[in-house]
Amino acid sequence: MMAANLTPVEEAVAHLLTQAPVITESESLPLTECLGRTLAQDYQVPADVPPADNSAVDGYALRAQDYTEGQSLPVSDRIPAGAAPRPLEPGTAVRIFTGSEIPAGADTVIMQERVEVTDTGIRINTDVKADQNIRRQGQDLAEGTLALAKGTKIRSQEMGLLASMGVANVTVTRKMRVAVFSTGDELVDPGTPLGPGQIYNTNRFTLLGLLAEAGCEVVLCETLKDTRSVTRETLEKAAAQADLIITSGGVSVGEEDHVRAVLEESGELSLWRMAIKPGKPLAFGTINGTPVLGLPGNPAAVLVTFLVVGMPYIRTCQGRLQVHPVGQQVPAGFAVTSPSVRKEFVRARTELVDGKTLVTSYSNQSSGMLSSACWAGGLAVVPEHVTVTEGDLLTYYPFTELLS
Incomplete structure (x- = not known):
């Protein structure tokens, strides 16, 4: 049975996507500046490509x-x-x-x-x-046909295709504006000597990198003090500037976990605690109408929950055609002997073993082990309530696909 009060991953993602407001504002940019952006309109072929045999x-x-x-x-x-x-x-x-x-x-x-x-x-x-x-004339693109659909992410090949049609300026969806907050009095920035009880703010930089790869604009980035009033004031300030607020930490059950409490008291909390490993204490709600995604505090859990939950949400807001990663089926090169009530996203990579491609896991899957993600090439999924024997097929998502 599902652990009490834990929302299954698929149900949680589906809920978030129903709450995702699609950005309708667009801007026109030179083709050279469009890499990674999302097309805000369809592009029809104005003339045959190539124009002659x-x-x-x-x-x-x-x-x-x-x-x-x-x-x-x-x-x-x-x-x-x-x-x-x-x-x-x-x-x-x-x-x-x-x-x-x-x-x-x-x-x-x-x-x-x-x-x-x-x-x-x-x-x-x-x-x-x-x-x-x-x-032959029109072999690549025939005049009047649809070349690229609204919602397509522009990669290098889409830039080349647009150029082949003579498109110099491209209409793209404006960047999603995101506010990023880390919580915890123990956090200090890199470059500052650590005092007693202090640690470096890992999650801020993980999230800044992830959001840059996701094509978002970070409009606020701060570390919140562990007080209810500061948390409330900062979230309300961010709500006036951002399309989405992302926090790390502050959503569990501790006395100093104020993000969840502020959402319950001053906004709306529509999701809390998910059947995912790592990353169970995940929250989603709104404050002053602006969505808030509260991620766990552990570094590896931040990465995993952002990729599994946050990225489909962001893609939906961006109006992307492809919201969910497809993944690939790869035989397991490891075993899981104890089934879990939570779906586990294992930091893993593919390796050639005795002539076969297997997905192998990092030896330590602790939610605090960010080094595991640097070793890994992606995430392998171990469904809830199952054991894994070497050779069993698992769904594997490369990081490149999770962030594409």
Whole structure:
């Protein structure tokens, strides 16, 4: 049975996504500045790509039926890339280069490695057939078709595709504005000597990196003192500036865990405690209408819960087409002998073992072990209430996919 008062992961994520307001504001940016952003509109193809038939190789263009095996075919012209070709003279070939437009009358290109240059022209050392080595007009994109849909994340390949259509400025969804707060009087910033009972603020920098990779803009970033009044005032201030507030720590059951209490007293708490390992004490609610995602305080739990819960929420707010990672099925290279009531996201990586690709786990899965995530390449999922034997198939999510 599910542990009392723990929300299953899928149910928790589904709840958050129903509460995710999609950002409708957009901006126009130069194509060079659009990497990682989300398209705010569909992009139709304005003209065929490529705009004309062109050569896929360096070689010679001709009409296939003009060539007889063993003959020497005269060369009548030379067409460099970027030049407008003259029509092919019947019974001849033309020297052509990769990307050069195919002259009218030619229907094939023979790559130069298959051609012998003679005193009278060229002799071909391969079969000559029509349509060889020609990239046809509209082969990549046909005029009037949908090239990229609204909600697509712009990667390097989307930048290239937009460029191929002549798009210089792109309409993208504005960046999601996020406020980040760490809680705890024991936290100090790197570069400051540690005093008794103090630790460095790990979670701030983990979250700043994750949010940058997620394409968000951080509008506030502070460490909260462990008082109810400061927590309330800071969250209310952030609510006026941010689309989302993310906290780390302060959502468990301790006397100094004020984030959850403030949401209950001054806002709304709609989710608390999730059946996930690591990261059980996770909270979600609102303050002054602004969503608040309260992550656990342990460093590895912050990373895992952000990736599993926070990223689908952010993608939904960004209007992304792909909200959930797909994952891959990989045989386990480790065993789990004691089933858990919580779904476990194991810091793991794929390795080649005896010729087989297996997903192997870090030896210490403590929620405080952030070094495990540096060793790992992603997260392997061990469902609740199951044991794992080596060789069992597990769902594995590479970090690159969890953050894509």
